[in-house]
Amino acid sequence: MYAVEGLEIRYGKGLAFAASELHIREGECVALLGPNGSGKTTLLKALNGLLRPSAGRLLFRGSPAALSSELRQRSVYLHQMPYILAGTVSYNVCFGSKSRSVARDVAERRAAEAMALLGLSGFERRRHRALSGGEAQRVALARALASGADVLLLDEPTASADSASRDLILGGLERMVREGATIVFSTHDQAIASALAGRVLTLERGEITEDRSTSR
Amino acid sequence: MREAFRLLFGGDAETWGIVTRSLGFSLFSTIFSTLPGIAVGMALASRDFPGRRALAAVVNALTALPTVVIGLLVYSLISRSGPFGSLGFLYVPAGVVAGQSVLAFPIVASLTYAGLSKLDPRFAETLVTLGAGPYARMLATLREAKVVLVAAIVSAFGRVTGEVGVCMMLGGNIRFSTRTMTTAIALDAGKGEFERAISLGLVLLIIALAVNLALHAMTPREA
Numbered sequence: 001m002y003a004v005e006g007l008e009i010r011y012g013k014g015l016a017f018a019a020s021e022l023h024i025r026e027g028e029c030v031a032l033l034g035p036n037g038s039g040k041t042t043l044l045k046a047l048n049g050l051l052r053p054s055a056g057r058l059l060f061r062g063s064p065a066a067l068s069s070e071l072r073q074r075s076v077y078l079h080q081m082p083y084i085l086a087g088t089v090s091y092n093v094c095f096g097s098k099s100r101s102v103a104r105d106v107a108e109r110r111a112a113e114a115m116a117l118l119g120l121s122g123f124e125r126r127r128h129r130a131l132s133g134g135e136a137q138r139v140a141l142a143r144a145l146a147s148g149a150d151v152l153l154l155d156e157p158t159a160s161a162d163s164a165s166r167d168l169i170l171g172g173l174e175r176m177v178r179e180g181a182t183i184v185f186s187t188h189d190q191a192i193a194s195a196l197a198g199r200v201l202t203l204e205r206g207e208i209t210e211d212r213s214t215s216r
Numbered sequence: 217m218r219e220a221f222r223l224l225f226g227g228d229a230e231t232w233g234i235v236t237r238s239l240g241f242s243l244f245s246t247i248f249s250t251l252p253g254i255a256v257g258m259a260l261a262s263r264d265f266p267g268r269r270a271l272a273a274v275v276n277a278l279t280a281l282p283t284v285v286i287g288l289l290v291y292s293l294i295s296r297s298g299p300f301g302s303l304g305f306l307y308v309p310a311g312v313v314a315g316q317s318v319l320a321f322p323i324v325a326s327l328t329y330a331g332l333s334k335l336d337p338r339f340a341e342t343l344v345t346l347g348a349g350p351y352a353r354m355l356a357t358l359r360e361a362k363v364v365l366v367a368a369i370v371s372a373f374g375r376v377t378g379e380v381g382v383c384m385m386l387g388g389n390i391r392f393s394t395r396t397m398t399t400a401i402a403l404d405a406g407k408g409e410f411e412r413a414i415s416l417g418l419v420l421l422i423i424a425l426a427v428n429l430a431l432h433a434m435t436p437r438e439a
Contacts, residue, residue, distance in 0.1 A: 048345055077345040083338035086360050095356075099348035147346055 001026040001151075001182060002047060002065070006056030009042050016042040017206045024184065029177045029216075031193035032186040034203035040186035041080070043203070044153045047184060048077035073100060075151035080159050080186075082140030084131060089115075089139050090124040096147020107146070114142040117175065119168045134165030141169055145176065152176060154185035158192065170196065220414035230392075231412055235419050238396040241309065242377040245316030250369055253321045257328025257368070258357065262340070272329060278322035283381030290315040291385050307388040312396070315382035320372035327371055331364025332357065363434050370434075374427035378420060 004022035008015060017039035024030055024047075032040040045051045046058055049066040058064065060071040076096065085092050093115060097107030115121055118138040131139060137160055144152060157173065158166045173196055177183060187193050193200050194214050202210035223231045259265075260272050292298050294305040294314065305311035339360060343353045358365065376382075380398035387394030389403055397416040404413040 045341075050341055050344065072344075072347050075345070077341070079338050079341070081338075083336060083342045085339075085342070085356065095348075096346040099343075099346055099352040143346070 001028075001061060003059045003062075004057070005059075007046070007053050007058050008055040009039075009046055009051055010054040015206055017046065017203075019043075019208055022201075022208065022211075024182065026182055027180045028199060029183045029197045030185075031197035031200045032184065032203055033188070033190065033193055033200055034186075037205075038203040039206040040203055041155050042206070044077055044155050044184060044186060048075055048153045050077060071151070074149055075153060076144040076147055076149040077153040078140055078144055078155060078157060080155040081133075082136055084128040084136050084139055086128055088124065088128075089120060089126050089131070092128065092139055093120075093142045093146050096143055096149070100147060102148060110146040110148065111142070114145040114172075117145070117168075117172045118142045119164075132162075133160035134162045137161050138165055138168060141172060145172065150180070151182045152185070154183065156186050156188070158187070158189070217414065219411040220418065223412055224415040224418060228415075231415055233392065234395055234397055234400050234416060237309075237394075238377060238398070241312050241316060241383070241396060242373055244313045245320050245376050246369060246373045248313065248317040249320035249324050249372060253324025253368070253372070254328050254358075254365060256321075256325040258332060258354070260325070260329040261332035261335075262353075262357070272326075275322050275325045275329065279326050281322075283319060283379040284385060285381075286319050287315055287382040287385030290318055290382070294386070306386065307390060307394060309387070309394055312383050312387040312394055315386040316376040316379070319379060319382055320376050323372040323375055324368045327368035328361075328365060331368065332361055335361060367431055367434050370427055370430050374424060377423055377427075 002022070002024040004019050007017070007019045007022070009017045032043065034040055042051060046053065047060075047065065049060075049068060049071050052066040058066075060068045063070070065071055085095060090111070093111045094107055097110060102110070112121075115123065118141060120135075120138055120142055123135070123139070128136075137157065141154075141157060144154075152173075154173075158169050161169055170192065173183065173185075177196065183196075185196070194216070196216070197214060198216050199211070199213050201208050202212075222228070256275065260268060260275070290311070291306070294300045294303060294311055296306070303310075305314055335357075340353075343356055348356060378398065380402055383389070383394065383396045383399045384402070387396065387399065389395050389399040395403075397420055401413040401416050401420075404410065
């Protein structure tokens with residue numbers, strides 16, 4: 001699904017991430033481990049096409065990721081501190097479906113399913129300002145799931161979640177893995193990486209230093 | 217002072233005619249400047265194109281231009297020998313509205329630009345990653361920044377309501393036609409007839425207070 005060749009991503013002159021070769025298969029769940037500043041967020045954003053390669057190639061199903069309309073339709077990147085749009089939870093969760101021109105009944109069904117999965121039933125009319133950090137993270141994930149994306153690029157999806165929110169988020173992700181979604185997520189938690197991902201990439205100073213499979 | 221209050225609260229037709237005419241001019245010029253002002257402000261904030269910084273600097277500089285200079289500029293365009301002289305806008309309400317629209321436009325554009333530039337960078341990324349096209353992004357941005365946009369419009373309305381240079385130069389302060397609160401104040405004070413000037417000054421004061429209270433109420437409070 002993803003193929004990386006001689007990739008370099010720079011912010012100005014500073015090299016943020018480099019990889020000579022990397023492949024991610026459809027339906028794979030990949031965890032990115034590494035200290036702050038190791039390039040995890042840069043890689044996730046590049047996989048979503050939000051960052052363009054400074055050198056080399058990052059292909060999604062054969063097309064440059066930054067230009068791929070299929071990638072734009074199929075993938076969602078989730079910030080570590082998600083941005084919740086001004087409005088209700090319902091507006092947020094339905095936003096991706098609306099902007100991808102999904103039929104209204106399908107969008108509403110998807111939104112209801114995603115909200116139920118993440119313990120957000122009854123939150124429909126709650127305003128964005130009234131959400132806690134963990135609730136905002138769940139709303140953002142519900143928004144991603146309801147958009148119909150099957151390529152999820154998640155930057156520390158449990159970072160600001162309490163234990164209850166964390167369990168709900170991990171439950172939702174496990175289900176997505178079972179359903180065959182392609183998931184790449186960053187985390188500092190080895191246990192979450194091993195429990196969820198079939199493959200773990202360790203990053204240090206903008207490079208992949210280890211690429212291993214887990215027992216999952 | 218008593219006479220000023222009598223003119224205001226006794227329902228003096230000419231005084232209230234001036235007030236409603238002034239507000240009408242301001243309202244129409246604000247309406248006409250809103251769409252292009254917001255469009256230019258959004259383009260400056262969201263698109264990177266050659267000359268963007270220079271254009272932003274020009275728009276910002278135009279907000280500080282004295283109203284008589286704007287009056288002079290528009291006068292040269294709509295006077296009989298000007299390129300738009302055939303429209304017959306000089307010394308009629310349409311000319312005042314045109315001039316005030318030119319005055320209001322950079323205010324709306326620069327405040328929109330400034331407000332949108334402060335939006336969280338994650339906002340734009342969130343829209344893109346959720347597959348929003350240009351139209352959906354524009355609608356979402358208008359919704360996200362509605363407080364900023366309304367504040368820009370209210371500021372422009374306040375500015376044109378209180379200006380005198382454009383009204384005087386393009387309207388000519390013609391009684392029952394282009395006389396506004398500010399030009400009436402200038403005329404009456406010049407003649408030493410302060411009653412109507414004071415009554416209209418009170419109205420302008422109330423409008424200025426209302427505009428500032430509205431802007432204050434719209435400013436998001438820190439959590």
